[in-house]
Amino acid sequence: MPRFDFQGTSIHAETAGTTGTPILFLHGLGCGARMWLHQMSAFAGSNRVIALDFPGHGQSAPRGECSEDIFADLSIHVLDQLNIDRAVLVGLSMGGGVALATVLRHPDRVSGVLAADAGSGSDDADGGRAMALGMAKFVRENGIAAYAETMANSPGIGAYARMGERQRDHILGILNDNDAEGIAAVIEGIQAVRPTMQARPLQTIAVPTTILVGENDRVCINASNHAAAVIPGAELVVLPGVGHMSALEAPAAFNTALQDLLARVA
Numbered sequence: 001m002p003r004f005d006f007q008g009t010s011i012h013a014e015t016a017g018t019t020g021t022p023i024l025f026l027h028g029l030g031c032g033a034r035m036w037l038h039q040m041s042a043f044a045g046s047n048r049v050i051a052l053d054f055p056g057h058g059q060s061a062p063r064g065e066c067s068e069d070i071f072a073d074l075s076i077h078v079l080d081q082l083n084i085d086r087a088v089l090v091g092l093s094m095g096g097g098v099a100l101a102t103v104l105r106h107p108d109r110v111s112g113v114l115a116a117d118a119g120s121g122s123d124d125a126d127g128g129r130a131m132a133l134g135m136a137k138f139v140r141e142n143g144i145a146a147y148a149e150t151m152a153n154s155p156g157i158g159a160y161a162r163m164g165e166r167q168r169d170h171i172l173g174i175l176n177d178n179d180a181e182g183i184a185a186v187i188e189g190i191q192a193v194r195p196t197m198q199a200r201p202l203q204t205i206a207v208p209t210t211i212l213v214g215e216n217d218r219v220c221i222n223a224s225n226h227a228a229a230v231i232p233g234a235e236l237v238v239l240p241g242v243g244h245m246s247a248l249e250a251p252a253a254f255n256t257a258l259q260d261l262l263a264r265v266a
Contacts, residue, residue: 003059004081006074012059013052013078016044021111021262022084024075025051028093028117028245029191030151030183032058034174038251039090039258047262050087052078054098056182058174063182066189072102076109088112088265090258092247093120093156093220094186097194100227103205112265113205114258116212117244119197119223120156132191136184147183148175159216159243167248197223202230208264209234212257214242214249235260 004011014033023043025036033051043049053060054071075098079087088111091099096118103110121128139147152161152172161168209231213224215238228236237257242250 002081004078006077007063009055009063010061011052011055011074011078013050014040015048015050015082016040017046017048020047021265022048022050022079022082022087023258023262024079024087024089025049026071026075026089026091026095026098027051027054027057028095029186030057030147030157030175030178031092032174032177034058034177035092035245035248039247039255042251042255043258048084050078050082050084054186056179056186058177061182062179062185064185066186068098068101068190068194069105071098071190072105075102076106079109085109086111088114088262090114090116091118092116093118093244094190097190100200100202100205103207104201107204107206110207112208112210112261114210114212114261115227116246116254117214117217117220117224118211119227120219120244121191121194122196122198122223122226123219125196129192132187136187136192139180139187140184144176144178144180144183147178147180148172151175156217156219156244160245160248163249171245171248197226202227203232205231205234208261210237210257210261211235212237212239212246212254214238214244214246215240216243217246220244
C-alpha cells in the first residue's frame with residue numbers, strides 16, 4: 001500500500017480499484033483506515049477507493065501539530081499523490097468534520113460529501129472541549145491500551161463493541177493500533193478546538209451532500225439536522241437503531257446511502 005510524505009510526516013493509505021468515481025474515506029478518532037473494511041470491499045469493484053490513516057493512527061506516523069485544516073490539506077495531498085483531480089469524500093465522526101472542512105477549503109477538488117455521525121460537541125462546546133482535554137491527558141498518562149479499552153466501553157464506539165465478541169475484538173485491534181502521543185495531539189488539535197456544526201459556513205457547500213447519522217447517536221443528531229437543513233440540496237439519512245459507528249454497525253444501509261450519493265454525483 002502506498003506511503004506519502006506530508007510536511008515531513010509519513011502517511012499510509014489503503015487503495016483499491018482503478019476505475020469509476022474516486023472515493024476518499026476519512027476515519028474517526030482512534031479508528032484508522034481499517035474501519036472502512038465493509039466500504040472498501042463493496043466499492044472497489046466499481047470505484048477507485050482510498051482510505052488513509054491520519055497522523056498517529058494505524059501505520060501513519062504521529063505529528064505534533066494537528067488541526068482540521070491540516071487534515072483537510074493532507075486529504076488533498078493524498079489525492080495529488082494519486083493523480084486524482086476530484087473525489088467524493090466519505091467521513092465518519094472526526095472524519096466527517098474533516099470532510100466538511102475539506103470541501104469548504106478546497107471546493108474545486110471535491111465532487112460530493114457524505115458526512116456521517118459528525119458534529120459531536122456542538123450541543124455543548126465547552127463541555128466537549130473539557131472532555132477532550134481530559135482524554136488527551138488520560139491517553140498520555142495511561143497509554144494506548146487503556147485508551148482502547150476506555151473507548152471500546154464508551155457510549156459511541158461501545159455500541160459497536162457490544163454487538164458481539166467479533167466486533168469487540170475488531171474495534172479493540174483498531175484502537176490499539178495507534179500511537180498514544182499521536183492520538184493525544186489529534187485530540188488537542190481537533191477534538192478540543194473544532195468549530196461546532198452551527199459555526200461552519202455550510203451554506204456555501206455546492207456539491208451533492210449526504211448527512212448520515214445513527215438514530216441512537218444522541219450527540220450528533222442535532223448537529224446532523226442542522227447541517228442537512230443548511231447545506232443546499234443536502235439529503236439527511238437517519239439509520240434506525242444505529243449508534244455512532246454507523247459504517248460498522250450497519251454497513252449495508254451505510255453503503256446504500258453512499259451508492260445513492262454517487263448516483264447524484266454522476
